[in-house]
Amino acid sequence: MAEPLLSLRDIVKEYPESPRPLRVLTRVNLEVMPGESLAIVGPSGCGKSTLLNLIGTLDRPTSGAIIFKGRDLGAISENECARIRNTEIGFVFQMHHLLPQCSVLENALVPTLVNSNSGQSVERAQKLLERAGLSDRAHQLPGRLSGGERQRAAVVRALINQPSLLLADEPTGSLNQDGAEQLARLLLDLNREEALTLVVVTHSMAIAQMMDRVLEFRDGVLNERTGTHE
Numbered sequence: 432m433a434e435p436l437l438s439l440r441d442i443v444k445e446y447p448e449s450p451r452p453l454r455v456l457t458r459v460n461l462e463v464m465p466g467e468s469l470a471i472v473g474p475s476g477c478g479k480s481t482l483l484n485l486i487g488t489l490d491r492p493t494s495g496a497i498i499f500k501g502r503d504l505g506a507i508s509e510n511e512c513a514r515i516r517n518t519e520i521g522f523v524f525q526m527h528h529l530l531p532q533c534s535v536l537e538n539a540l541v542p543t544l545v546n547s548n549s550g551q552s553v554e555r556a557q558k559l560l561e562r563a564g565l566s567d568r569a570h571q572l573p574g575r576l577s578g579g580e581r582q583r584a585a586v587v588r589a590l591i592n593q594p595s596l597l598l599a600d601e602p603t604g605s606l607n608q609d610g611a612e613q614l615a616r617l618l619l620d621l622n623r624e625e626a627l628t629l630v631v632v633t634h635s636m637a638i639a640q641m642m643d644r645v646l647e648f649r650d651g652v653l654n655e656r657t658g659t660h661e
């Protein structure tokens with residue numbers, strides 16, 4: 432039986448606020464199998480970004496355990512967390528966060544600066560840029576690209592180190608419908624071709640329904656909306 436890539440067990444997250452802590456996640460349980468695609472939906476402020484930040488080791492839960500590839504993320508060193516964050520998990524945000532003074536290709540290579548093997552990285556970047564329909568944009572600055580092209584460049588950068596998990600936080604939030612559909616299709620193609628596991632936060636039900644599973648946030652808890660893999 433296959434092991435989950437990611438398990439969340441009784442995750443609680445509170446932010447220190449006065450007069451009392453703000454409890455955002457009250458009890459989140461989730462299992463994600465390798466190669467799955469999963470959408471998370473829910474109203475603004477319900478804790479979607481909080482949850483992605485916890486999964487991505489950018490923050491730690493107040494209580495509960497996050498198991499990634501069989502390892503309890505709460506029990507490993509900050510260094511090891513940083514390594515996982517850089518090589519095993521890719522991030523895409525609503526805003527592309529590309530470096531404006533670097534070309535698309537250079538941006539794609541930024542995450543490879545910490546671990547060398549640059550020859551192979553350039554090759555992979557070019558392959559991914561082609562996959563994302565950006566081959567002819569490789570040497571342009573992000574400012575010259577459309578919003579959709581920038582987001583696709585951000586996806587290429589997120590995948591350059593071949594992570595097994597891609598976390599995307601409203602990746603289509605700044606795009607028009609065409610751009611959004613194109614980006615979603617790219618993510619799903621990569622999901623199928625590279626067995627990339629996808630966790631996508633989105634406001635768009637159209638995009639959510641393209642994924643294998645849709646989970647909905649309500650009152651700090653995640654509920655399955657369609658289908659189950661149990």
Ligand code: ADP
Pocket residue numbers: 446447453455473474475476477478479480481482
């Ligand atoms: P969503 O992504 O679903 O819109 P967030 O996870 O960003 O929701 O935020 C959930 C709640 O937690 C909101 O009430 C927000 O104000 C609060 N929050 C988020 N980050 C912090 C933080 N670093 N410190 C304090 N409160 C926070």
Ligand code: MG
Pocket residue numbers: 479480481600
């Ligand atoms: Mg958010």
